[in-house]
Amino acid sequence: MSLLELSNITKSFGAIHALNGVSLEIEAGEAVGLMGDNGAGKSTLMKIIAGNYPPTQGQIQIEGQIVEFSQPIDAREAGIEIVYQDLALCDNLTAGANVYLGRELKRKIGPFSMLDYPAMYKRAGELFSSLKSETRPRDLVRQMSGGQRQAVAIARTQLSDPKLVLMDEPTAAISVRQVAEVLALIKRLKDTGHAVILVSHRMPDVFEVCDRVAVLRRGSKVADKCIDETSPEEVTGLIIGAIEAA
Amino acid sequence: MTDQTTDQHNRPGQGTAGSTSNVDHATIDESITERQEVSGFAAVMRTQPFWVFMAIIAIGIVMTFVSDAFMTERNMFNITRNFAFFGIMALGMSAVICTAGIDLSVGSLLGLCAITLGLTMQAGFGIGAGFIVCMLTAAVIGAINGILIAYLRMAPFVVTLGMLAMARSIAMVLSDNKMIYDFGPDMDLFEWIGGESMLGVPNVVWLLIFLTAVFWWVWRYSTWGRWVIAIGGNAQAAKLAGIPVERMIVSVYMVCSMCTGLAAFMFIGYIGSATNGVGVTYELNVIAATVIGGANLMGGVVYALGAPIGAALVELIRNSLLLAGIPALWQQFFVGLFLILAVLLEQIRNRGGK
């Protein structure tokens, strides 16, 4: 039984068909690279899995159970965490506050429960340093570099112990050293039995950490292969359409 | 850039940690963070309320030379009492503006609350019943505003402009255009609460101090406050993080209205009569006070202290003009001038490159 099984997911935004009958399975401990040209539907697929919006057609199963997410929090409760492509951070809050947004730690003082700043900043700081990111929990996100912001969004997925982590271009804006850390994180997640879907345009990253690569082209899945059975050249061909399907 | 959240800390230029890649970065982060926390005063100095407070001090100093009547106990008593009503309303308005919204209906609501409260007490009900009716009126109006804005996604400006007209009209209908000056059996207590003082400080000022402290705590330590600030910063991100954005917005408009309800309860007790004309154009002064106090109409910025400080400046201008013998006709001019100056100041501070 797969951790996640998508069957025939279709998504239309009015006249735009973003996804046509995409099926995908992923096992615990597995990392799947999801590749495709701009507008191929990668983010749309991720957002459907994360409960941002329902598919027009098709079904999602988690560990054999059919699920219907009506909002992101449902997906989170089912053990799915996501790094959005646009990161979805509040600029006016600190990095630590963003990490804990929506699930703040509280401490009781008499009848009052109040935000537990020390605990949140401490944990956020640990998460950042485990990502080797020079992100200070108390800094405002507004003043941060693209890479630091990305670290905040990634740190957010590590608060709970998710079954599946979706990463929509998590390495787009970060330095070589931090890319290595994100890849190391993905490997760690795999080793501890988590599943990861990595959306990326960077071929070497996908080939380094993923067990499989799936290719979307104009809303349809045109390939889903083990990493050992394909090559960057073939994947490139599939993405741009030089190779019809594989 | 801007730094007006409730829990920011300042930090000198970035980039010191980059060259020492062997050292544990968390340690460096920690030491830098701690060093910044020591200089808490620098953080305060960067906030809008601080500069407005400085302006208040400056005007105060000038006024002591201009008029002997200024620094008297009597005058201070009057100033603080007068601005307290606006300050209470501005505390609620700060929450609304923090979500990038606006509530134009507070002036009319003050009038409507005055009438429902007055009618209840005039009919012989006690002060408790009057208070409940007053707050219920406010809560209902706030809920209607909030629901239209949050769930039907209507523009706050339009919704509350409509409510400005409707609430005033309901107040006129209910009051039958008559003044209420008989507040039933609890009249004495009612007028004492609104008009008298304890330990030499007007009761309404005590209420303002108490509410400011409550809001300070709420903005800094409560989840509700945190979520409102998050919604103001990026409503989409807040929604994705699982914050019930619509419900929060409704609650924000209700909080704003209920602050106005409290102000109405105190204000009518103070002036000792209720007419349907109470609070006409007050929305302008309340919004001005809130913005002068550092609220940003783009949302995401709130200070508990901003509301009373902004309201204090507005009242101080009024009082100073009066004492300086400048015709009252100039009042609105100076309120407007300070409003524009306050926003300009904020722009300049932000452009200052932090």
Ligand SMILES: Nc1ncnc2c1ncn2[C@@H]1O[C@H](COP(=O)(O)OP(=O)(O)OP(=O)(O)O)[C@@H](O)[C@H]1O
């Ligand atoms: N909310 C929306 N409303 C309308 N159309 C949308 C919406 N979201 C996505 N689309 C459309 O769906 C298609 C797929 O978009 P998607 O964001 O999934 O692409 P992508 O593969 O993530 O591309 P990129 O590599 O640029 O991130 C595009 O044509 C896009 O315009």
Ligand SMILES: [Mg+2]
């Ligand atoms: Mg995308």
